[in-house]
Every structure is written in structure tokens, then in C-alpha cells.
Amino acid sequence: MQTHQNKNGANGTIFVNVPSHTVSWSLEDAPLSPRLRNALRKKGYRRLGDLHGKTFLKLLRIQGCGVGSVTELKRFLDRLQAGEFDRIEAHNASEAPRVVVERIDEFCAKLTKRDRDILFRRLGAQGEPFTLAEIAKRYRLTRERVRQIVNRRIGELRCHGGPPFLRLLSLMMHRCIDNLCPLSPEFLARCMRRARGRRACSPSFYVRVIAELQPQFPLWLVRQERHAPNATEAKITAEIKQQLTGRVGPTPLREVFQLVKSQREFGSLTPAQFLRALKNDASICTSFSRNCQVLVRPPVLQPVQCVRYVLTNSDRPLSLADIRLRARRLWGDRALTVPSYRLARLLQPEQDIHPLGEEHYGLRKHVHVPEVAWARMRDDVADVLQREGWSVSTFDILHRGRFDWGKAINAYELAAVLRGDPRFIDLGGCLFSLAVPVRTVPLPALKTLGKAPLVATN
Numbered sequence: 001m002q003t004h005q006n007k008n009g010a011n012g013t014i015f016v017n018v019p020s021h022t023v024s025w026s027l028e029d030a031p032l033s034p035r036l037r038n039a040l041r042k043k044g045y046r047r048l049g050d051l052h053g054k055t056f057l058k059l060l061r062i063q064g065c066g067v068g069s070v071t072e073l074k075r076f077l078d079r080l081q082a083g084e085f086d087r088i089e090a091h092n093a094s095e096a097p098r099v100v101v102e103r104i105d106e107f108c109a110k111l112t113k114r115d116r117d118i119l120f121r122r123l124g125a126q127g128e129p130f131t132l133a134e135i136a137k138r139y140r141l142t143r144e145r146v147r148q149i150v151n152r153r154i155g156e157l158r159c160h161g162g163p164p165f166l167r168l169l170s171l172m173m174h175r176c177i178d179n180l181c182p183l184s185p186e187f188l189a190r191c192m193r194r195a196r197g198r199r200a201c202s203p204s205f206y207v208r209v210i211a212e213l214q215p216q217f218p219l220w221l222v223r224q225e226r227h228a229p230n231a232t233e234a235k236i237t238a239e240i241k242q243q244l245t246g247r248v249g250p251t252p253l254r255e256v257f258q259l260v261k262s263q264r265e266f267g268s269l270t271p272a273q274f275l276r277a278l279k280n281d282a283s284i285c286t287s288f289s290r291n292c293q294v295l296v297r298p299p300v301l302q303p304v305q306c307v308r309y310v311l312t313n314s315d316r317p318l319s320l321a322d323i324r325l326r327a328r329r330l331w332g333d334r335a336l337t338v339p340s341y342r343l344a345r346l347l348q349p350e351q352d353i354h355p356l357g358e359e360h361y362g363l364r365k366h367v368h369v370p371e372v373a374w375a376r377m378r379d380d381v382a383d384v385l386q387r388e389g390w391s392v393s394t395f396d397i398l399h400r401g402r403f404d405w406g407k408a409i410n411a412y413e414l415a416a417v418l419r420g421d422p423r424f425i426d427l428g429g430c431l432f433s434l435a436v437p438v439r440t441v442p443l444p445a446l447k448t449l450g451k452a453p454l455v456a457t458n
Contacts, residue, residue: 023049
């Protein structure tokens with residue numbers, strides 16, 4: 001005990017010796033038991049420095065402060081003198097996530113097996129959190145008792161690292177707010193991958209623990225509880241969507257914040273208000289870049305608009321799977337959520353989206369034959385329809401092999417070329433007829449037509 005005690009040479013009295021750099025520590029933030037903390041508070045002690053120079057014998061005379069409490073205080077002073085808290089104090093904001101996670105793991109390892117399991121289950125160490133009722137049933141406790149255990153352990157964890165630990169939490173919070181980078185399981189997982197060693201708990205568990213320790217922390221969980229936005233938050237998110245209108249692809253969150261803040265109405269907008277409004281709006285998608293920068297995705301377009309944009313920026317026809325993949329790279333998982341069969345029904349030539357192959361779609365610019373040759377192709381097909389007088393399939397035209405351009409184009413592409421000419425009527429299924437008046441075939445002629453259609457062109 002010589003590291004923190006001074007002995008009087010005359011009577012051997014032992015005094016409390018508090019390091020000078022810790023005298024301002026609040027006893028509420030020190031890793032002391034509630035019993036000892038309450039006993040010292042009743043005696044008027046508020047800071048750790050208030051104990052400096054007091055004798056342990058005097059502390060023993062305080063009501064509620066027995067031998068066990070004094071022994072606890074001595075162990076804490078030993079940790080102070082050994083520099084345990086100084087090592088925590090030495091870390092900066094960039095190292096804070098790793099150190100905070102390490103302290104949480106260290107604290108949990110010292111818990112009893114039952115309390116550790118209750119804490120893990122309640123905060124979802126390996127999956128989704130358990131309810132109080134589920135945990136209470138497993139351990140034959142009341143829900144209130146489970147809640148008390150969790151709250152008590154969280155309180156102990158908060159003080160486990162003393163004020164240096166709380167300072168790291170504060171540094172993390174302010175860094176996240178200033179950088180517009182809320183703490184999420186994905187962000188924390190990347191920070192943990194940089195550190196050596198594996199963690200026994202999921203990143204979501206540490207995020208929930210930090211949320212309990214620091215309720216003001218900007219946290220985004222995968223299945224977080226969203227609150228109904230107030231009027232101010234609704235205006236903020238409406239302005240965010242307005243600024244993202246016409247954009248495609250993710251935009252850095254800081255850039256969006258500056259765009260919103262540049263508006264006169266939001267000149268006093270703070271990062272914390274901005275993040276809170278963004279969190280409560282489920283229609284705005286966000287993601288993290290490789291350098292943990294938050295990106296905001298623009299509002300998802302309607303399915304047809306989304307497909308048209310993807311095809312406009314493609315140099316070839318695409319399958320529905322490729323279109324869906326490219327759309328989700330731009331707008332996230334919420335793009336093109338409609339089933340494939342329904343999406344195929346929406347993609348019609350009237351929308352300037354054409355089937356250009358077996359289950360492939362594209363625009364007219366994706367037709368392999370140059371546009372300068374389209375007029376000749378249309379005239380040739382018009383001649384065929386004029387001679388035969390009935391509807392003709394583009395598959396049939398190419399199958400006959402009459403034209404030299406037939407090998408350079410497929411039936412789907414030929415159909416897309418013909419749709420641009422008002423002389424043709426698209427009957428669907430790559431079947432076309434001439435757009436000319438029709439007359440009904442006289443009844444006596446039906447005997448010679450056999451199974452021919454009942455109408456013929458002039």
C-alpha cells in the first residue's frame with residue numbers, strides 16, 4: 001500500500017494519497033460501489049480530492065463505510081497509482097472505438113456467468129436482443145429483477161474506466177457529430193477489423209451498450225426504433241430530398257449537410273439536429289464508404305424511370321438481373337423491389353424500352369445495325385407486307401433469309417426498328433401489319449380462303 005499511503009513517523013497513521021491529476025474526479029464517475037459512494041456523499045465528499053490527506057481510520061468511522069468499503073477504496077487507489085487509468089487517458093479520438101470495445105470486453109469478462117449471460121441476451125451479443133420476459137423465464141426471475149441487473153451492470157460499466165473512459169466516449173460522440181458519421185454496427189465492425197484479435201460479441205451489441213452509456217450518442221442500428229419526426233425534422237428531410245432531386249448515385253453526407261445549411265431557413269442547423277432528422281426518415285437511404293464516410297442515396301425512382309436510366313448509361317442490352325444489380329448499386333436495396341414478372345410487364349415499347357433479345361431489354365441505341373440502314377430495312381419489310389397482305393412476324397422475315405441485312409440483326413431488334421415507323425402496326429409478339437384501311441372480305445370469297453383471316457388490306 002506504500003504507493004498511495006503516507007505513514008506518520010510518530011504514530012504510524014495511514015493517510016489517503018490521491019494523485020494530483022485525479023483530484024478533480026467526481027466520486028460519481030469513480031469505480032466505487034453505490035454503498036461506498038453514498039456513504040461518502042452523506043459525509044460531504046464530492047470529489048476524489050476531498051479524500052486526500054484523510055486517514056483510513058477516519059473513513060472507517062463514517063456510517064455505512066466498513067472494512068469492506070475501505071478495502072475497496074484501497075484497491076481503487078492501487079489502480080490509480082499503477083497507471084491503469086493513465087493508459088486510457090493517453091488514447092486519442094481515432095483510437096477511442098477500439099479502446100471502448102476493449103474496456104467493455106474486459107468488464108464483461110469479470111462478471112458472474114449469470115449476470116454476463118443476462119447482459120449479453122438483453123443487449124443482443126449474438127443476435128437480436130431478448131425480451132425481459134424471455135430472460136426472466138430462463139432464470140426464474142421477475143422481469144423487474146432482470147431489468148435491475150442490467151441497469152446495475154451498465155452503471156458499473158460506466159464507472160469501470162473512470163473519467164478517462166467517459167472522456168473517450170465523449171470524444172467518440174463529438175467526433176461522430178462533427179464528421180456527420182453516426183456510430184453504426186457497420187462502422188464499428190470496420191474499426192474492430194483494424195484492431196488485432198477477434199471479438200466474442202457482435203458489433204450491434206457494442207453499439208447498444210454505448211447507447212446505454214451515452215444516450216446522446218448519434219447511433220444507427222440496423223433495426224433501430226424510429227420516432228415520428230416533428231415539424232422541424234420533417235422540413236429538414238424535405239429539404240434533403242429536394243437537394244438530392246436529379247442526382248444519381250450516392251452523395252457524401254457532409255456535402256448534403258452543407259447544401260441544406262446554405263438555405264436561409266436552415267442557417268442555424270446543427271449536425272446533431274441533421275443526423276436526428278435523417279435517422280427518423282426511413283425513406284432516405286444511407287450507406288458507408290470504404291473510408292467509413294456516410295453516403296446518402298437519392299430517392300429511388302419509379303421502376304420504369306429507374307430501368308430507363310440504367311439502360312441509358314449502358315452500352316448494351318441488359319437482362320432483368322443485370323438491370324436490378326446496377327440499379328441497386330446506385331440507389332441501394334430499395335431499388336426495383338418489384339418481382340421480375342411484374343417488372344417485365346411494365347417495360348413496354350411505349351416507354352421506349354424494347355426487348356432486344358431473349359429476356360434482354362434495351363433502347364433503340366442498342367440495336368446493332370447502324371441507324372442509317374434502318375430506312376432500307378423498313379422499306380423492305382413494308383414491301384413484304386404489301387405483297388402478302390397479312391401480318392408478318394419479324395422471326396419469319398429473318399427465317400426466310402431474303403435480305404442481306406438479315407444476319408446482322410435479330411428479330412427483337414428488327415421489331416424495335418419497325419416500331420419507329422408509322423407505316424406499321426405493332427400487334428405484339430414481334431408481329432406487324434401495315435397501318436392502312438382494311439375491308440371486310442365478301443362472304444362468297446370465304447369458300448376460297450379456307451382458314452384465311454376475315455380481313456384483307458386494300
